[in-house]
Amino acid sequence: MELLEQFARGDLEAFELLFRQFQSQVYGWIVRIVRNREVAEDLTVETFWRIYRAHARFDPTRSFGAWARRVATNVALDHLRHALPEVQFFEFKKDALKAPPADSVFQQDLRKNIDLAFRQLPMRLRVAATMALIEEEPYPDIAEALGIPIGTVKSRVFRAVRLLRKKLKRLGVEP
């Protein structure tokens, strides 16, 4: 509590302690959204830079971790909005999509199409689906980080899956 009060007053040493305590957590959250280690490191520094500049607005009675996660989410989303499309956004687990060798071409196409369709999803649906279905983060955590109700997160995930099915169908893929 005292540490948070010191930070809110602009104390650099308090900020350093908080940085060291939360940098891994913030980085971990950002890398799940942007899925690129180097970019996530830069965005972690950017997140703490914004946090430091906004120290006077921080309420020491609230959770620093939750606030940092919220700021990190905004920073990551800002990045994704302006980032060039990646060659491949997702990788797949090696044992995923087990199939006989004869099907390997089909499986590769399927992976490529899923990746393509997923990247075409609107940003807010894509982020909700990434955090909920791929990273399997709890819905309340996602809701808090995105600043939306849990019901909205569920609805976005539902819409993301439905849209993905339609996009895959348009690409000629029936999963």
Next chain:
Amino acid sequence: MKEQNEEKIRELLKTMRSADSELNRDLWPEMLRRLDSGPVRVPWYDWALVALVSIWCLLFPNALLGLIYHL
């Protein structure tokens, strides 16, 4: 049928690899560099120049056309 497909899509999404979320190095040195660089500041002589040009334009309004031409 739709529900079955959507369930399959959910299963496929679960097979997408989770991003490696371990931070392998301390980012504090970079944070310090960022803090040292600080916000972009406009030097005092730029403000002085703006003030001089404004005064000049007030005293000699006709000169404004010449200034715009040169800009």
